[in-house]
Amino acid sequence: MSRSLPTSPTDVGVEEIPTLEASVRDAARTAVGISGDITIPKWKVAVPSSARRRVLGLSLVNASVALPLTTLLLLSPEIARDNNWTTTTVGGTIIAAAILAGLVGAPLSDRVPFNRRTAASVIFAVNSAVFALLMNLIPAFGWFLLVALARGVLFGLGAPIWRTLAFDSTVPEARARAIARTHMGTLIGSALGGACAWIAIAGIDIGAGQALLLSGILAVVLSLGSLLLTETKIGGAEPDRLRRAMGQVDDPVAGLRPSWSESTLRVRSIPTVKFALTSYVAIGWCAGAALIVPVIRLAQARELKEGTAALVITIASAVAFLTLYLVARGLEKSVRRSPEALAAVIPLGLIIGFAGLLLIGLVRPVISPQLALATIGGFLAWVALDITMLSVIQPEDRPTAVGISLFSTIGGSLLALLVISALSSLIGGSAAYAVAFAVASLPMILFWRRSKKLIRAVGPDLDARLGVDDETQDFDEAVAESGAVPVLSARNIDFAYGSVQVLFDVSMRINEGEMVALLGPNGVGKTTLLRVLSGLESPQAGVIRLAGDNVTDINASKRVALGLSQIVGGNAVFGSMTVYENLMMYGFSLGRDRASIKEGIEEAFQVFPKIADRRNQLGSTLSGGEQQMLGLSKALITKPKILVVDEFSLGLAPIVVGELLEMVRQLNARGTAILVVEQSVNVALNLVDRCYFMEKGEIVYEGNAKDLLAQPELVQALSLGGHPNTAESDPVTLAKSGSPA
Secondary structure, eight states, rough: OBBSSOOOOOEEEGGGGGHHHHHHHHHHHTTOOOSOOOOOOOOOHOOOHHHHHHHHHHHHHHHHHHHHHHHHHHHHHHHHHHTOOOHHHHHHHHHHHHHIIIIIIHHEEETTTTGGEEEEHHHHHHHHHHHHHTTSSSSHHHHHHHHHHHHHHHHHHHHHHHHHHHHHHHOOGHHHHHHHHHHHHHHHHHHHHHHHHHHEEEHHHHHHHHHHHHHOOOOOOOOGGGOOOOOOOTTHHHHHHHHHHHHHHTTTTSSSOHHHHHHHHHHHSSSHHHHHHHHHHHHHHIIIIIHHHHHIIIHHSSSSSHHHHHHHHHHHHHHHHHHHHHHHHHHHHHHHOOEEEEEOOOHHHHHHHHHHHHHHHHOOHHHHHHHHHHHHHHHHHHHHHHHHHHHOOGGGGHHHHHHHHHHHHHHHHHHHHHHHHHHHHHHOOOOHHHHHHHHHHHTTHHHHHHHHHHHHHHHHHHHHHHHHHHHHHHHHHOOOOOHOOOSSSEEEEEEETTEEEEEEEEEEEOOOEEEEEEEOOOTSSSSHHOOOOOOTSSSEEEEEEEEEEOOOOOOOHHHHHHHHHEETHHHHSOOOBBHHHHHHHHHGGTOOHHHHHHHHHHHHHHHHHHHTTTTTSSSSOHHHHHHHHHHHHHHHHHHEEEEEEEEEETTTHHHHHHHHHHHHHHHHHHHHEEEEEEEHHHHHTOOOOOOEETTEEEEEEEHHHHHHHHHHHHHHHTTOOOOOSSSSOOOOTTTTTTTOO
């Protein structure tokens, strides 16, 4: 986010700067609920009534999803027997639905507009419950498979929305209790689902079909709780609080809805998320081992009395519900202390969960206490993990992050199911499951180590998200010192094609209205750097800013919308289209603003009369100079803040180059900053204000164009790939200093 600095470094004593930085960080963290104040008010006092209704609605939605699923899992052997299907067939259907939820549903949920999340929640929740009601309507496997897969897709669509809504529903200080309460809804659904299954098996013996019908009816009733939901803006109260606390202005990047692929790239570049996804796999592993396997496999092996498995699930879910309710205030205290304090709950929960898992195998046939312990640990880690991961992610990327975490959780569950089933079949005998569960607890070591790394990563990642990390502070200090925000800046950029690194710690800046040239021999990385700046390639390290906003993980099309356009020499024209159609193509970046497109085209014809005379001529029939003019006209239509031109004079006659130079000056005079990659050093130095020289993927020199024209020997050395050897011409200090780049 863009921030208005209250002071510049010249207004503050050197000894006061660390204190100033600390106060900025404290203000940002306080705005997102990390205040250090661990006085926890009552739920009704801390949270407005509208937010409480949203949390209640989301809890009921989660219950409506968990209830029929639990019943289905518990009754799968009976369903298979009643319909003359195999248990493998029923289990395979459930697995296929789970995979479909992660692979199809979660990415599709990204298409739901931010301001339609409530309506989408109601649709997905109610339809999911209705499909559960219809599951056993027709006793045919094709119908059962169709309904199960449909529910899987609906769950995948709804889960990212429900979980981000829970995060956004309350003030940041109360998020822990809000998310804990929505997860408690899942436990309520599991308990009710277990009760439905128990009634069918050991109670009044109504049969598996009737029990599924009962669970479906209850699910429909619970899903109506989604009607309690009201719309809340993406990020909830947090963005406004941050702006007030930090003196920030509206962030143009945050207003753009990222695509699934772009958002995934940004999310997965955050270290905390990488470690968090491993913990989600651990939670899924714990759930798959502790819930799915003992319920289905042990019941089949007759190691549990008929109906006892359902009762075990009900008791374990109820105990976990009560425990989560009691520890929610403690979680909220951890949130308020520091991000590290909350993240420390994650390995603790995993240890508790895997301890329960180990005890399921070692202590038999009683499994209720162990299963309750595993459930408590899993949900404790889950709540802490949701808050930790989502807190370091920009609000517009959170649905994507939840979708990825959902896939990781489902993957962990399926992996545990396969591993334990394979081990038990391989070992055989009465000790099979004891050994299988003991082995299943061994991954705890790996998951625990990864979760410890998460604790170290969360603080810096949160500060980076809030814009109070060291890089942002350095940038802001440099801007305050220079008095201007660069229109485009790059800092410490590294890039590699596979294992071959091409760019090394590259830093540069282009100020508003400035013309800058990027020079150097062929093959030193100039075009690659432009591709990275334009968003066509993603750097392995470093930060790219456009008008002060971090666009490092923003794709090329979004950077065009934010004011960056690139023209590739010799490839800026669609040859099969007419001149007019090419100009219309450039205008597509403006969306449906036809008036602006028409205005830009007319302006292009005025500035470039040669292409106006050829408006109906195919682009491929234009001369090289005319094609370059047509490419330059893009700037008159899109009106970028900065225009990046690669190989400006490539293959053109000197007289044509002279004409183009004058047109570039006109574009610059209209306020557009220009970055040019040019082979001809003389052409570049007579055009630009400053220039950078590259050699072997590094910036080796940065200087004023007029000064360089007075030093022909230095220019010759740089052009041939040499290094300056005078004190006045040391390799560029820009990347090594705290400049705005």
